[in-house]
Amino acid sequence: MQKYKGHLFVISGPSGVGKGTLREKLFQYIPDLYYSVSVTTRKPRKNEEEGKDYFFVDEDKFKKYIKEDKFAEWALVHGDYKGTLLTTINQNLKQGKDLVLEIDVQGAIQLKNKFPEGIFIFIAPPSWEKLEDRLRGRKTEGEDDLKKRLKNAHYELKQIKYYDYLIINNHFEKALEELRAIIISERCRIKEQLPNVSL
Amino acid sequence: MQKYKGHLFVISGPSGVGKGTLREKLFQYIPDLYYSVSVTTRKPRKNEEEGKDYFFVDEDKFKKYIKEDKFAEWALVHGDYKGTLLTTINQNLKQGKDLVLEIDVQGAIQLKNKFPEGIFIFIAPPSWEKLEDRLRGRKTEGEDDLKKRLKNAHYELKQIKYYDYLIINNHFEKALEELRAIIISERCRIKEQLPNVSL
Numbered sequence: 001m002q003k004y005k006g007h008l009f010v011i012s013g014p015s016g017v018g019k020g021t022l023r024e025k026l027f028q029y030i031p032d033l034y035y036s037v038s039v040t041t042r043k044p045r046k047n048e049e050e051g052k053d054y055f056f057v058d059e060d061k062f063k064k065y066i067k068e069d070k071f072a073e074w075a076l077v078h079g080d081y082k083g084t085l086l087t088t089i090n091q092n093l094k095q096g097k098d099l100v101l102e103i104d105v106q107g108a109i110q111l112k113n114k115f116p117e118g119i120f121i122f123i124a125p126p127s128w129e130k131l132e133d134r135l136r137g138r139k140t141e142g143e144d145d146l147k148k149r150l151k152n153a154h155y156e157l158k159q160i161k162y163y164d165y166l167i168i169n170n171h172f173e174k175a176l177e178e179l180r181a182i183i184i185s186e187r188c189r190i191k192e193q194l195p196n197v198s199l
Numbered sequence: 200m201q202k203y204k205g206h207l208f209v210i211s212g213p214s215g216v217g218k219g220t221l222r223e224k225l226f227q228y229i230p231d232l233y234y235s236v237s238v239t240t241r242k243p244r245k246n247e248e249e250g251k252d253y254f255f256v257d258e259d260k261f262k263k264y265i266k267e268d269k270f271a272e273w274a275l276v277h278g279d280y281k282g283t284l285l286t287t288i289n290q291n292l293k294q295g296k297d298l299v300l301e302i303d304v305q306g307a308i309q310l311k312n313k314f315p316e317g318i319f320i321f322i323a324p325p326s327w328e329k330l331e332d333r334l335r336g337r338k339t340e341g342e343d344d345l346k347k348r349l350k351n352a353h354y355e356l357k358q359i360k361y362y363d364y365l366i367i368n369n370h371f372e373k374a375l376e377e378l379r380a381i382i383i384s385e386r387c388r389i390k391e392q393l394p395n396v397s398l
Binding site: 161164167180 | 359362377387388
């Protein structure tokens with residue numbers, strides 16, 4: 001089965017850093033990627049779709065999943081639960097699909113323990129000021145929520161050393177090119193390709 | 200000095216596989232790369248320039264360099280000596296330059312022992328038939344020389360496992376994109392970037 005196994009790409013970083021926009025654009029350039037839909041207890045934002053952006057569940061259901069050990073990673077982030085089901089990852093990888101997770105840093109660190117062969121990509125803001133600006137510009141959170149997110153970002157940036165790649169999202173097009181390059185080059189790694197070489 | 204150290208990219212593969220053309224095009228897309236000029240005893244081909252394509256020397260001088268331990272790698276390939284001077288590599292890397300070597304497989308294996316932190320990229324032909332076609336199409340070698348090169352390619356393809364990346368040069372544009380992606384993504388590696396992160 002080994003040769004049918006897909007890649008696990010984990011895109012992660014502080015909230016407000018622009019990882020969602022990068023990930024969406026990435027899928028336009030590399031269409032044979034699969035997005036890992038997370039489970040969350042937070043309320044849907046405008047334009048968010050059930051089963052496409054998230055699986056929206058209530059807290060009781062989320063805690064039931066935790067008890068049943070169904071999560072590959074989960075975290076309480078800014079007061080909301082978020083998690084990735086183990087079945088989502090295992091089914092896709094077994095089918096040889098390249099799966100992209102867009103998750104917070106707490107979740108990524110958990111995942112690294114369970115899937116050390118994953119490719120962990122940290123998206124960082126160019127500066128603190130810019131991160132704050134972006135969070136304010138989003139206008140979906142109150143001042144308290146904003147402070148929570150900034151405090152959290154301090155902890156998150158210290159975790160960079162556990163990742164494989166760092167992309168500083170200063171210029172969007174450059175960051176996108178770097179993200180694409182990581183996907184393409186990881187697919188060229190010898191260990192992935194040796195079973196397919198027939199020379 | 201560590202933070203000023205450049206990358207060492209080694210592009211390698213059987214002769215006739217198209218690595219020279221790929222490398223030339225790569226430099227147009229990523230201009231801040233430096234080409235490591237090799238020393239050779241073979242006669243210049245049409246359009247080849249001293250100091251740009253190779254340093255052309257006679258056999259006596261080459262053997263003097265070998266005795267003086269001046270080479271990072273050298274090999275007798277198809278009857279001609281070829282090698283890379285240690286000073287070429289060390290000076291460029293110390294200055295923080297990203298250096299690209301385009302060398303044969305024998306040389307790359309030697310280099311991997313001396314510079315294990317290098318990034319080793321194998322360019323492979325899509326098939327044996329295509330490799331033979333390309334060597335014939337080049338028309339710069341006789342039939343004996345062609346046979347030597349094909350025999351050598353058998354040995355070379357068995358060394359793929361010592362490399363980091365494999366690019367199968369079937370469609371030129373795709374192979375070029377993969378080569379670019381490897382350069383860009385290696386520059387995003389955490390270990391390279393941590394000294395520059397000021398968050």
